[in-house]
Amino acid sequence: GGKSNLMDAISFVLAEKTSNLRVKTLKDLIHGAPVGKPAANRAFVTMVYQQDNGQELSFSRIIIGSSSEYRINNKVVGLSEYSDELEKLGILIKARNFLVFQVIRAASLEKDAELNQKRPLYIKAKENTAHKIKKLEAARKSLQNAQKCYKKRKADMEELDREQGAVEMARHEFEERMEEEAQSQGQDLQLEENQVKAYHRLKEEASKRAATLAQELEKFNRDQKADQDRLDLEERKKIETEAKIKQKIREIEENQKRIEKLEDYITTSRQSLDEQKRMEEELTEEVEQAKRRIDEINMELNQVMEQLGDARIDRQENSRQQRKAEILESIKRLYPGSVYGRLIDLCQPTQKKFQIAVTKVLGKNMDAIIVDSEKTGRDCIQYIKEQRGEPETFLPLDYLEVRPTDEKLRELRGAKLVIDVIRYEPPQIKKALQYACGNALVCENVEDARRIAFGGPYRHKVQRKKNHNYSLFEQMKAKRKEAELRQVQSQAHGLQMRLKYSQSDLEQTKTRHLSLNMQEKSKLESELANFGPRINDIKRIIQSREREMKDLKDRMNLVEDEVFVEFCKEIGVRNIREFEEEKVKRQNEIAKKRLEFETQKTRLAIQLDYEKNQLKEDQEKVIMWEQTVKKDENEIERLKKEEQRNMKIIDETMAQLQDLKNQHLAKKSEVNDKNHEMEEIRKKLGGANKELTQLQKEVTAIETKLEQKRSDRHNLLQACKMQDIRLPLRSGTMDDISQEEAEESLSSSQKTSSTVLAKEALIEIDYSSLSEDLKDSLSDEEIKAEMSTLQQRLNEQQSILQRISAPNMKAMEKLESVRDKFQETSDEFEAARKRAKKAKQSFEQIKKERFDRFNACFESVATNIDEIYKALSRNSSAQAFLGPENPEEPYLDGINYNCVAPGKRFRPMDNLSGGEKTVAALALLFAIHSYKPAPFFVLDEIDAALDNTNIGKVANYIKDQSVQNFQAIVISLKEEFYTKADSLIGVYPEQGDCVISKVLTFDLSQYPDANPNE
Structure with missing residues (x-):
């Protein structure tokens, strides 16, 4: 991916080997080269490094064919010079102190991947069974719901059938009743039919006579409707205006309430701000006093610490302390159970506040070594002398004379015996601790110390713990006051900002909202006042027109009455309007009743058809869910059998696993025992190796002497042979003595051959003729004198x-x-x-x-x-x-x-x-980097195995270090990590004839950190 290409580019320009760049040859790094279509013949990467003085160095590495060329500031140099320049900047190519590859991630996730690959089959079978059971339950519920719906739908259909029958019956009864009424009123109906033509003729004649009046009435109706619409509009506007006025009144009241609250809040805030400023001044003064007090106490503490400096132990400070620690371990091994250790290592104060007091009391005995007896102490002193170690103080428990503890001192107020504030282990060293502490006391403050030391008839050795605790107290007090000061300053700043916003809000509410609402209210009230006259005018016009319309209607009725006067008398009604109203009313009632029957009948028919279709669908659903339930039950039965089979396998595997665990524990115990034995053997082997080395040196010296003696013997034998001196021999002859040296060139520098010496070793000289005094063992001086x-x-x-x-x-x-x-x-x-x-x-x-x-x-x-x-x-x-x-x-x-x-x-x-391992690995990497640091670090997805909490911690650490110690280039895919960066570089693919990578950059330093303390 893009980030890997970026990592390869950085590694390439920093002279990384080809084997570490994911390619076989350098030319494969060129885009398209691995597929035989290189984008170019050459490629290069340039790194620009800015030094502390502002100068820039450019390092370039260029791919030319299958090799590469190195350049510094565009000048061609060799690899060695290139590496030397990088090393001057702290960039070590061989050590790779600037790169952290993705190995941490792989190592930390390896176990998880292994576990994911070996998931038990039982869990899968269990999940399948549970899934099927849930599915079966859902299917059963769906079946129950479908059956309920089917039953309900069937009952609804029966109810609709009954309702349809009742409607049809009521309609039939209504038609029969109408027919009976028509038959009973047949004569009237015939008379009415004979008079229909007269009615229509008279109606036309009345219309012609009142045509002018009708036109005037129509005009009045149009005008009346227009005025009525205008009246309704004005009344609606009036109501809306009144509602707006009420709304503005409420807003004005709310503005006034808000102004009152803001004024009260501003007054309170100003008082609080004055109080905060006063507290800030007081705290500032207290912090300054505490800092001055800390400086005074630190000066006093430094003086005391200088006096105690010789008594402190730091085993890793220098080789001298390490040497003393090694000698102590050696004598512990030589005298196990007899050498307990140094006094300071075997005891510690019960509370930290007693540390300096205890150190002062122990004094020169603090580094003393505690042993069980005087003899052990002398043997240890002799061993240290042989090892040329520094002098040590020993406290033999059988030799020390200890005064008994004064029990009255435990009753003193404000003081404790030093030995009572010390924990020690083992109990056998109590005598040595009593010897070192005596009846010394530790007090809470200097007043108690003076009172106890000089106030009574006896003088007591008293140690106060002021130096340390007073300093800590003052420091804690100063820090607490500084925190309070920061809090007060923060509160004051927040209060000032809120006060500023409140004043701005108050001013805006007064000058803008309240004033605007008052203006709008006045405007609306003036508009409301204009609505009354207009509405009254329109009402007067409507009322006047209604009177005119009534006159017109009366005149039209008179015309109709004149025309229909004979007809009305004939049919027995007062006027034609009464006849028309009765006739139309009855016909409308009959038509309405028939329409109701037809509508209800149609509705029931449609609903009945719909319910039949739904009933059919519900029946199909019931059949489908019954089949699904049956299928799921069969599947669950099969899965349970499979689950039982897998469970059986798991039980067998768990039993085997338990056996293996037991074997592992046994083997682990054996390994631990063997490791202990190996450690003991290794220690013995170390001692034996030292002895062997010494013996080998002695053997070498003896062999050297023996070779010298053999050479001397050879020379003597040769001299005897050359001088023709016949020696008495028990075995061998004088001819066995080699004369090859005499025959070879004198310039030869070879030594006497081992073959010659071995041959001469067979020669045994007969010393029986020597005198008895020469046969005895003689010293070198005696031999020399005799010779x-x-x-x-x-x-x-x-x-x-x-x-x-x-x-x-x-x-x-x-x-x-x-x-x-x-x-x-x-x-x-x-x-x-x-x-x-x-x-x-x-x-x-x-x-x-x-x-x-x-x-x-x-x-x-x-x-x-x-x-x-x-x-x-x-x-x-x-x-x-x-x-x-x-x-x-x-x-x-x-x-x-x-x-x-x-x-x-x-x-x-x-x-x-995995996350803890990654954090630990990063700690080790950063610690190694701190020894000879490179100016920058390139980190590849170090956050892959981290959770959000650890990501934040690591990111904050790298951010802090990048400000002070080194520059960090981090490759990350997690938002929690890269949001902490100063700038971002994004790599993305761009589609085309071939996929190429593009780069985006974004500077985050110009945006403040939303969570700076996280």
Whole structure:
């Protein structure tokens, strides 16, 4: 993906090897090259580094064919020079102190992936069964609902049938009744039919006579309708205006109430602001006083701490303390159960406030080593002298004279015996603690100390804990006051802002809302006042027109009455209007009743058809759900059988697993036992190796002496043979003595061969002719004296011999040659011995340098990792430890790394969660990086295994460090992480002939952090 390409580009320009870039050859890094369609023949990546002085260095790496070219500031350089320039900036290519790949993520998620791949079949079968059971329950409920709907629908249909029958019967009865009424009134109906023509004729005649009046009435009706509409409109406007006026009155009242509340709030806020300012001034003064007091107490504390500096122990401060700790461990191993340890390590105050007082009282005995007896102490002193260690103080429990504790001191008010505020382990060291503490007292304050020390008839050794506690108290007081001051300042600032907003709101409410509402109210009231006259005018016009219309109607009725006067008398009605009203009314009632019957009949028919269709669908649903329920029941039966089969397999597997766990526990116990045995054997082996080394040195020295003696014997035997001195032999002959040196060139520098020496070793000289005093073991001085005597006698005999006969010059030349060769061999041996000694010294020097370099790095990492882990975890209870498996040569064996996660007890690293492992790994990485830091860090998805809480902690730590120590480039896919960045670089694909990556950048530094304290 895009982020991997970015990671490859950064690694490429920083001279990473090809094997670490996901390709076989460099040219495969060019876009399209892996598929045989490279986008170009060359490609390059340039990194620009800005130094502290503002100068910029550009590092470029260019792909040319299958190789690469390196450039610095556009100047071609070799890889070594390129690497040297990067190392000057703190970027170590081989150590890769600037890259963190995605390995952490893979390691932390490996277990989870393995578990996901091995999910039990039983769980799947159980889930399938549960799913089917739920599905069956749902199907049964649906079946029940369908059956209920079917029954209800069937009952509704029966009810509709009955209702349809009742409507048809009522309609039939109505028609019969109408027919009977028509038959009973048949004569009247015939008379009415005879008069129809007369009625229509007279109606036309009346219409013609009143045509003018009808037109006038129609005009009046139109005008009356228009005026009525205008009246309704004015009345609606009046009602709306009145409602608006009421609304404005309510708004004005609310504005007035708001103004009153705002004025009250502003008054209260100003009083509170004055109070806050007064408190701010008081707290500022108190903080300044506390700071001055802290400075005074710190000066006093520094003086006391300087006096106590010699008594403090820090085993990791320097090699001297480490050496003392190693000697202590050695004597503990030599005298197990007899050496308890240093007094300061075996006891501690019951409360932190007593630390300095206890340290002051223990004094010089604080570093003393407690042993069980005087003899053990003397043996330890002798061992320390042999190891050339520094002098140590020993407290033998059987030798110390301890005064009994004065029980009256425990009754003193405001004081405690120092021994009573100390916890110690084991109980046997109590005597040593009594010896060191005596009857010393610790007091709460200086007044009690003075009172007890000088106020009574006896003088007491009193230690006050003021130096530490007063400083802590003042610091806590100052911090508390500073926090209160910040809170008061924050409250005052908030109050000022709220007061400002309230004043602005008050001003706006007065000048804008209230004034505007008052103006609108006045405007509406004036509009309302105009509605009354207009409405009254329209009403008067309508009333006047109604009177005119009534006159017109009366005149039209008179015309009709004149026309229909004879007709009305004939049919027996007062006027034609009464006849028309009765006739139309009856016909309308009959028509309405028939329409009701038809409507009801049609409605029931439609509803009956709909219910029949729905009943058919409900019946089909019931059949479908019955089939579904039956199918699901069969499926559940099958799944239960499968579940039982899987459960049986799981039971068998669990039994096997339990057996394996038992075996694992047994093996683990055996391994622990073997590890303990191995540790003991390793310790013994270490001692044995030291002894073996010493013995090997002694053996080498003896072998060297033995070789020297063999060489001397060989030289003597050769001299005897050359001088023709016949030696008495028990085995072997004089011919076995080699003369090859005499036959070879004198320039040869080879040593006497082992074959010659082995051959000569078979020669056994007969010493039986020696005198008894020479057969006894003689010292070197005696041997030298005897040889000197024999040499003197030999010289005398040689002198006599020379006087008797001429010397054999050839023999003497041969002797000189042999002597020269012997001297040459001796010189070569001495030179070889010196070279070996020099080589050994060089080896020891390199070994020491290697140890010093490794230890410098290790001590730095071990010291920083705990602080870094605490900072990453955002919790001071978090702990991280590093310890070498081989303290003498730590680089030969592994390093133990353990962490205690916040709020949890100690657990092995393998038992930590994925997120905890990632945080621990990051702490180790940052600790290693802190030794020789690179100016930047490239981190690839380190947050993959982290939850939101740990993501926030890690992101905040990296953000803090990037401000002070290094620049961080982080590849992340989680919003919780990358929202903490100063700027974002987004990589996205762009579709085309081939997919290419595009880059987006976004600067977040110009936007404030929404949650800066998270």
